[in-house]
Amino acid sequence: MKKRGTCICTGGCFTTSLVFLALAITIFVLIQVGFFKETLDNYIREQTTLEPGHETYKQWVNPTIPMYKDFFIFNLTNPKEFADGAKPKFDELGPYRYREIRQKTILNEANGTITYLMNRSFHFEHSSENNYTENDIITTINFAFVTAVYNAQSFLKKTALQALIETVRPKPELLIKTSVHELLWDYTDPLLKRLHWARQIDTPHIYLQLNNSYSDRALPSMVHSGTVDSKETAQFIEWAGLKQLPYWKNEANFINASTSGIIWHSLMEKDEKLEAFISDVNRTFHIHYQEEVSVEGIDAYRFRVEDSDFRPDSNYHTDNSTPVGLIFLGVLQKPVAPVFGSKPHFLDCDPSLYNAVEGVSPPDRNRHDVVVDIEPITGASINVHLRLQINVNVTKTSFPFFPSFRHVTPVIFPMFYLDEHATIDDGLKSKLNEMVFVPLTAVNSSIWVVFGLCCFISLLTGLCTLRWCIKLYRLRDRQHPERIRLLDKTDS
Incomplete structure (x- = not known):
């Protein structure tokens, strides 16, 4: 036994x-x-698609992460000398910080797509760190006057514009003094009002930035939800009713396969070529992997804009003589304006642009480059800095037309640069941990x-x-x- x-x-x-x-x-x-x-x-793919009930969907519709838009104004300190032919000299003022509120109104969800209306508004935030206010008075180029002169190409148009200017009081000058708020959000002057009265322009206002009146608010946009193919999560099908933009003559016109730069597909790879559509400039940018970084203790892939996206191309008034580092943005204004975009402080631009001005600190890649830090598992952008500088091309005009332009030295005149940024906060970090990492x-x-x-x-x-x-x-x-x-x- x-x-x-x-x-x-x-x-x-x-x-x-x-x-x-x-x-x-x-x-x-x-x-x-x-x-x-x-x-x-x-x-992970299932949890990070734009499907009702998922945290990714909630953040896409109504982001809780704090988003800001900082403006840095170039205040001209030698206006008389500049008008007489000297280099422009600047003081950089800012940041003038605005809290950005994004809200989507969902119109339809079907067959792996989402149709929505977008509303963005900006609210100035007073800071205890500095004394900057929207009422600060700055000296800068008369954007309206330069644009009017730019569009008066022929002798007949110059003569007509000069005759109209004679009726304006006070007479427009090359330089203006205005408040920061008026410059950014709602600029007007007697010349603009007279041009509008003469039916030369559609509105007596210039909106270098728009607040609560974006074109993508009036017409619906459509994106892939990612439920059919997770690789397409948040990619545009249409933006403001358009499947392709009408402004450019290169790949910047294509919005399909691009996102707004906030949410990407999950399980990101380093060798991917990503596309971000930036509605501020109605243009698609290509970004590529640069390095691994840590943001608030979270490992991320850092992407930056392709250098080729800031190169002269064949669109409209740019040609091979346009300095490297500039993109022509004048087609976004009505009428067309001599406006160029660049990276802040002329980063990655032809050195002649930076050397033509004084008082502007040397470009710094850490402070002036376009940066998108993506958490690769979820595809969430946990640190974003979309930076762009707005410049005006100032040129001489022949006598007797427009004497204000008679002695000025031709220059790409920087007006301001913006930094639209957002960094993951403790609340979203906890949700990421709860949803994925834990x-x-x-x-x-x-x-x-x-x-x-x-x-x-x-x-x-x-x-x-x-x-x-x-x-x-x-x-x-x-x-x-x-x-x-x-x-x-x-x-x-």
């Missing part, structure tokens, strides 16, 4: 050891072939814990099997002592 019990224990331990060894091998094989990784990846860590840890437990049990029961086998062998010898005597005689 004792021998039978020992046999049962030996067999049970051996069977248990084999079962857990098989489980350990199975788990190891599944890990090696990527079964668990693919399962987790599918979970579950992933728990599942990965559990898999290896189960693998290790199976190996341990298999080893332990294997040792027990060996122990019971030894015991069974000794028990057999005690039950048959004649075998021991026979063995002893044989040895002798």
